[in-house]
Amino acid sequence: xxxxxxxxxxxxxxxxxxxxxxxxxxxxxxxxxxxxxxxxxxxxxxxxxxxxxxxxxxxxxxxxxxxxxxxxxxxxxxxxxxxxxxxxxxxxxxxxxxxxxxxxxxxxxxxxxxxxxxxxxxxxxxxxxxxxxxxxxxxxxxxxxxxxxxxxxxxxxxxxxxxxxxxxxxxxxxxxxxxxxxxxxxxxxxxxxxxxxxxxxxxxxxxxxxxxxxxxxx
Amino acid sequence: xxxxxxxxxxxxxxxxxxxxxxxxxxxxxxxxxxxxxxxxxxxxxxxxxxxxxxxxxxxxxxxxxxxxxxxxxxxxxxxxxxxxxxxxxxxxxxxxxxxxxxxxxxxxxxxxxxxxxxxxxxxxxxxxxxxxxxxxxxxxxxxxxxxxxxxxxxxxxxxxxxxxxxxxxxxxxxxxxxxxxxxxxxxxxxxxxxxxxxxxxxxxxxxxxxxxxxxxxxxxxxxxxxxxxxxxxxxxxxxxxxxxxxxxxxxxxxxxxxxxxxxxxxxxxxxxxxxxxxxxxxxxxxxxxxxxxxxxxxxxxxxxxxxxxxxxxxxxxxxxxxxxxxxxxxxxxxxxxxxxxxxxxxxxxxxxxxxxxxxxxxxxxxxxxxxxxxxxxxxxxxxxxxxxxxxxxxxxxxxxxxxxxxxxxxxxxxxxxxxxxxxxx
Numbered sequence: 001x002x003x004x005x006x007x008x009x010x011x012x013x014x015x016x017x018x019x020x021x022x023x024x025x026x027x028x029x030x031x032x033x034x035x036x037x038x039x040x041x042x043x044x045x046x047x048x049x050x051x052x053x054x055x056x057x058x059x060x061x062x063x064x065x066x067x068x069x070x071x072x073x074x075x076x077x078x079x080x081x082x083x084x085x086x087x088x089x090x091x092x093x094x095x096x097x098x099x100x101x102x103x104x105x106x107x108x109x110x111x112x113x114x115x116x117x118x119x120x121x122x123x124x125x126x127x128x129x130x131x132x133x134x135x136x137x138x139x140x141x142x143x144x145x146x147x148x149x150x151x152x153x154x155x156x157x158x159x160x161x162x163x164x165x166x167x168x169x170x171x172x173x174x175x176x177x178x179x180x181x182x183x184x185x186x187x188x189x190x191x192x193x194x195x196x197x198x199x200x201x202x203x204x205x206x207x208x209x210x211x212x213x214x215x216x217x218x
Numbered sequence: 219x220x221x222x223x224x225x226x227x228x229x230x231x232x233x234x235x236x237x238x239x240x241x242x243x244x245x246x247x248x249x250x251x252x253x254x255x256x257x258x259x260x261x262x263x264x265x266x267x268x269x270x271x272x273x274x275x276x277x278x279x280x281x282x283x284x285x286x287x288x289x290x291x292x293x294x295x296x297x298x299x300x301x302x303x304x305x306x307x308x309x310x311x312x313x314x315x316x317x318x319x320x321x322x323x324x325x326x327x328x329x330x331x332x333x334x335x336x337x338x339x340x341x342x343x344x345x346x347x348x349x350x351x352x353x354x355x356x357x358x359x360x361x362x363x364x365x366x367x368x369x370x371x372x373x374x375x376x377x378x379x380x381x382x383x384x385x386x387x388x389x390x391x392x393x394x395x396x397x398x399x400x401x402x403x404x405x406x407x408x409x410x411x412x413x414x415x416x417x418x419x420x421x422x423x424x425x426x427x428x429x430x431x432x433x434x435x436x437x438x439x440x441x442x443x444x445x446x447x448x449x450x451x452x453x454x455x456x457x458x459x460x461x462x463x464x465x466x467x468x469x470x471x472x473x474x475x476x477x478x479x480x481x482x483x484x485x486x487x488x489x490x491x492x493x494x495x496x497x498x499x500x501x502x503x504x505x506x507x508x509x510x511x512x513x514x515x516x517x518x519x520x521x522x523x524x525x526x527x528x529x530x531x532x533x534x535x536x537x538x539x540x541x542x543x544x545x546x547x548x549x550x551x552x553x554x555x556x557x558x559x560x561x562x563x564x565x566x567x568x569x570x571x572x573x574x575x576x577x578x579x580x581x582x583x584x585x586x587x588x589x590x591x592x593x594x595x596x597x598x599x600x601x602x603x604x605x606x607x608x609x610x611x612x613x614x615x616x617x618x619x620x621x622x623x624x625x626x627x628x629x630x631x632x633x634x635x636x637x638x639x640x641x642x643x
Contacts, residue, residue, distance in 0.1 A: 009463070011471035019478055054518065059459065061522045084466050084509060087519040088534065089527035107466075108505045111473035111498065113481040137534035143543035143579075152539070 001124055004044060005030040006037035006063065007052040007082070012107075016050060019110065023117045032056065034066040041070055041077055048124045053083040053090070064090045071097070078124045082107050088137030091130065092211070099208045103129035128208065135162045138211040146192045147211075154191070157184040162207045236309045236417045243406030246413040247355070249306035253416060254352025256302070257345025260295050264342045267291060282325075289328050295345075296337040296424050303424075309417050311425045315434055332427065340423035344416070351412055359405045361398070447618050451556050454516045461512050469508065473501035514563060516556065524548075525555045529562055529580060536566045538575055538595070544582045550589060550641050557619050557639060558582065558591055564608050565593040565635050573597025573633055584641060591637040599631035612637075 003025055007013045010032075017027045029040040033056050041049055049070055053063035067079045071094070078101035081094065091104050103123040109131065110116045119129035139159050141148045150158060153174075160170045167185065171178040188194070194206050241249075267288040274280030296313070303309040314333035317324040328334045476498040486494065513531075520528040526544045533540040550558070562580055569578045575597030583590045601609065602625070609625055612635075616623040621639035 009467040009471070012467055012474070015471045015474040015478070019474060022478065022481060054462065059463070060518065084462055084470075085513065085518065085531075087523070087527060088530045089519065089523045107470045108473065108502055108509075110470070111477040111502055111505075113474075113477040116477075133534065137530050140530050140533045141539070141541040143541060148541060155539075 001025045001048065002028045002044070002046045003120075004028060004037065004040045004046040004049045006032070006034065006040075006049065006055065006066070008032040008055045009052075012052075016110070019113060019116070020120070022113070023120075025117075025120065034062040037066050038069060041074060045074075046077060048078040048080060048120065050080045050082060050120075053081060053085075061090065064093060067094060071102070077101075078126070079103070080105070080120060080123050080129065082110065086131045086134045086137070088134060088140070091134045091138060095208055095211075099128050101126050101128075104134055105129060105131045106133060130162075130208070132163060135159060138162070138208070149191050150188065154184050154188050157181060158188055158192075158207065161185070161188075162211070236307060236414070236421065238410070238414045241307055241410050241413055241417075243410050245306040246409040247359075247406055249302065249413045250348065250352050250355060250409045250416070252302055252306075253299070253345070254349040256295070256298060257341075257347075257352075258349040260341045261343075261346045261349070263291060264288070264295075264338065285325060285329070289325060289334070292334065292338050292341055295341045299340065299420060300424055303417060303420055307413060307417050309421070311421055313424075314426045314430050333430065336423040340420060344419055344423070348412075348416060355405055355409055355412070358401045358408075361401060443618070447553055451516070451553055454556075455521075458512050458515045458518070461508065461515075462518075466505070466508055466512070469501060469505050473498065473505060476501055517559070520555055520559055521552070525550060525558055525582065528555075528559050529582065532559075532563055532566060533580065536570065536578070538566070538570050539577045540566065541577070541579045543579065546582055546584050546589070550584070553619055554589060554639050554641050557615055557621070558589055558637075560615055561591055561612055561623075561635070561637050562593060564612050568601065568608060569593070569595045569597065569633075572601060573599075573631070575631070575633075587641050589637075589639045589641050591635075591639070593635045595631070595633050597631050597633060598629070599627045599633050600629045601625060601627035601633050 003020055005013060005016050005020075005027055007016060007030070013030050013032070017030055020027055028044050028046055031037050031040055037049065037051065040046070049067070051063045051067050053061060055062050063081060063083070067081055070077055070079055075098075079094070080103035081090070082105055083090075084107055086104060086106055094102050094104055101123055103119055105116075105119060109119070123129050136159065139147060139155065139162065141155070147155070147158070156174060157170055160173055165173065167178050167181045171181045174181070192210060194210055267284055271281050271284040271288055274284055300311045300313065303311055314331075314337075317327040317331075319327055476494065480494055480498055483494070517528050517531065519531060525546050529542060529544055533542050549555070562582075566578065566580075569575050573595045575595035578593065578595040581590075581592040581594075613623045616637050616639060619639055621637055623635070623637045625633070625635055627633040
């Protein structure tokens with residue numbers, strides 16, 4: 001796997017390169033600005049871009065903007081955003097259009113080496129890796145939104161669904177029977193305009209697509 | 219500022235500094251004389267201009283031109299009188315605030331102000347009175363000089379009986395001489411009294427009124443307060459950036475390296491293994507804690523995406539379920555967004571710490587140029603400022619942008635916090 005890293009802190013850039021090397025992942029370029037990242041993706045055609053949100057020159061959201069540009073110009077390149085904070089608005093922007101090959105994690109998660117390398121693999125293979133904090137923000141109740149019509153229990157079940165748990169997993173997490181979970185899931189699908197798909201993975205994507213679609217950036 | 223509490227030997231308050239004893243008699247004569255000269259000229263010119271302005275009213279343009287001339291001339295005269303006060307009496311009179319508009323609007327602004335009419339009164343009427351007084355004073359002085367030097371010539375006017383007639387009567391000569399000496403000695407003191415009175419009147423009519431001063435102070439205070447609020451916001455942003463670019467990155471790198479060490483050193487001795495694991499866990503816990511602190515300062519998403527987006531983050535992180543009802547079109551001024559975020563952040567912290575609520579609702583609406591925030595919880599109520607629940611800080615922060623803040627929290631709940639913040643739009 002060939003990776004491009006965009007991160008303005010030298011310490012973190014070196015840490016990331018070292019960490020990816022542990023798993024035999026090759027870093028073909030490590031840059032510190034958004035324009036340099038776009039150049040690197042253009043010339044090196046990597047499999048994955050690992051991107052910090054705040055970079056020079058403005059230190060605001062250039063990482064998100066660069067990721068959106070990469071996703072529209074080179075859809076085959078997977079994008080994994082790392083940030084000191086996760087914000088649902090950025091997540092909604094990243095997920096709008098497609099939930100494939102995209103990740104958005106707190107930088108803290110990188111410290112859990114096994115989990116982080118798992119997320120890198122998952123995103124590079126076309127999957128999704130969203131921080132639980134992002135999912136919680138996407139599921140914030142807003143007056144007038146379909147999510148607000150869910151009961152507290154259904155809300156809990158939906159959060160776990162969005163994190164990728166199967167009915168059995170949700171049942172174990174909430175200490176209820178699987179048939180009770182199935183009942184909640186049916187109620188959720190009835191209240192939200194979601195297409196029901198049996199596979200847990202497809203179900204996560206459906207939930208995320210639904211949530212992101214409600215939050216298109218203004 | 220006119221001072222009426224003036225007593226001997228006491229420096230009057232304010233910037234006027236007019237003391238009767240401080241006026242030098244010679245200067246007083248010059249003061250009254252120049253005042254009279256300027257006064258008669260000003261009286262004539264002002265009356266002419268005022269009559270022209272009124273007379274030319276039918277020919278709108280003529281009247282406007284004359285009004286502009288009148289205002290300009292009047293302003294110049296007032297300045298001349300103020301510099302006369304400064305030169306002869308050492309009296310500093312602060313000019314009223316000039317109009318802050320130009321052309322038409324400026325003319326209207328001047329004509330509707332008391333300051334204009336007061337200075338016009340001084341320039342025309344007081345000027346005329348001064349002229350008369352100056353003439354009388356100068357006449358006395360002249361008589362004194364003539365008598366004292368004995369250069370007596372018959373005058374073509376009927377003279378009082380004691381007038382020394384060609385110096386024939388010794389009694390008349392002596393009386394005349396006494397009169398002359400008396401006049402020369404007295405004139406400067408009379409002039410001093412007149413100058414003192416003139417100074418007091420000038421302070422009242424040509425100076426800045428207390429309303430002017432208050433208005434100016436209000437503008438000044440409002441500006442400095444805005445600067446202070448902006449500076450505090452900028453400071454919070456700077457600290458947030460410093461922590462983000464410095465401490466947070468270092469801690470993250472530390473946690474990553476400890477993670478790498480854990481993953482690559484599986485065969486450590488048990489104590490070393492335990493120490494490494496603990497260090498790794500501590501580094502991650504410190505990161506979580508630091509993130510919470512930095513978020514409270516000023517979240518970057520507030521600047522990038524606005525209040526609505528920033529409130530989602532607050533609601534999602536709250537352990538008590540929060541429902542959001544936010545309708546804020548576009549972006550609000552930065553200080554308003556910062557204060558609104560702070561209010562909701564602190565209010566939700568209070569809900570978690572003190573209320574025992576099972577859920578909360580946040581409403582944000584912009585209505586008629588005012589942002590209305592309402593945070594309601596279903597907790598136990600009984601919140602009050604004195605219990606150190608941060609309500610005082612909230613009230614102060616809202617007041618710093620001219621907003622109002624209310625708390626309603628009866629025992630047994632519910633607690634309702636409301637803030638109204640003007641958006642200046």
